[in-house]
Amino acid sequence: xxxxxxxxxxxxxxxxxxxxxxxxxxxxxxxxxxxxxxxxxxxxxxxxxxxxxxxxxxxxxxxxxxxxxxxxxxxxxxxxxxxxxxxxxxxxxxxxxxxxxxxxxxxxxxxxxxxxxx
Amino acid sequence: xxxxxxxxxxxxxxxxxxxxxxxxxxxxxxxxxxxxxxxxxxxxxxxxxxxxxxxxxxxxxxxxxxxxxxxxxxxxxxxxxxxxxxxxxxxxxxxxxxxxxxxxxxxxxxxxx
Numbered sequence: 001x002x003x004x005x006x007x008x009x010x011x012x013x014x015x016x017x018x019x020x021x022x023x024x025x026x027x028x029x030x031x032x033x034x035x036x037x038x039x040x041x042x043x044x045x046x047x048x049x050x051x052x053x054x055x056x057x058x059x060x061x062x063x064x065x066x067x068x069x070x071x072x073x074x075x076x077x078x079x080x081x082x083x084x085x086x087x088x089x090x091x092x093x094x095x096x097x098x099x100x101x102x103x104x105x106x107x108x109x110x111x112x113x114x115x116x117x118x
Numbered sequence: 119x120x121x122x123x124x125x126x127x128x129x130x131x132x133x134x135x136x137x138x139x140x141x142x143x144x145x146x147x148x149x150x151x152x153x154x155x156x157x158x159x160x161x162x163x164x165x166x167x168x169x170x171x172x173x174x175x176x177x178x179x180x181x182x183x184x185x186x187x188x189x190x191x192x193x194x195x196x197x198x199x200x201x202x203x204x205x206x207x208x209x210x211x212x213x214x215x216x217x218x219x220x221x222x223x224x225x226x227x228x229x230x231x
Contacts, residue, residue, distance in 0.1 A: 046211065046222060046223075046224050046225045047160075047168065047211055047213075047222040047225075048222070049213075049218075049219050049220045049221060049222065051218075051219075060218045061218075061219075062218075062219040063119070063219065064219070096167055096168075098167075100170075102173070102215075103156070103215040103220070104156075104158045104170070104173050104213065104215045104220075105168075105170065106170050106173075106179070108167035108168060108169070109167065110166075110167055111167050
């Protein structure tokens with residue numbers, strides 16, 4: 001059973017870069033057939049798909065964020081990461097990492113709240 | 119983008135009664151080459167991450183009680199809880215994974231009447 005754990009800065013200043021990491025345990029991030037996703041949820045609101053990186057290394061991003069987002073994998077550390085630059089208050093949310101085969105997330109981290117504020 | 123619209127936004131059902139949540143996509147999520155609907159349902163309890171309930175529109179995830187079922191095809195889908203239990207109080211989301219971005223519905227809040 002895969003387990004995922006987000007970590008990173010909980011407070012980011014406007015215009016700066018949000019950086020989060022998702023540590024994977026119970027399996028290898030190098031295993032084929034998995035997609036490694038980031039999804040966010042503003043306080044009191046619904047879920048927004050940010051994007052994912054497929055086991056092949058291909059990345060797919062939400063067009064609404066595409067110019068600002070990068071998802072990458074560090075196989076040596078068995079983790080994947082999210083970078084979102086030029087953040088504003090609208091980027092304040094709980095950020096979830098997730099994983100699954102067949103494109104839909106089956107395993108989710110507990111989520112981490114990122115607040116954008118000066 | 120495919121827009122996912124759920125109805126109702128909120129729902130109150132008595133314990134033991136049936137709960138039905140609908141999800142409509144702005145375009146078909148049925149992939150003709152494999153005849154699969156690229157539609158999943160998630161349950162999110164307060165303060166917790168979403169939990170996968172149903173995928174391929176009607177396949178129940180391992181460990182999910184059989185009172186949860188999914189149906190529908192093309193653009194119209196339904197999540198049914200056959201006999202509501204107290205632990206089913208949550209917000210339920212549908213998600214299409216037919217094309218990126220993999221959009222979610224706005225959520226349906228399910229409460230006990």
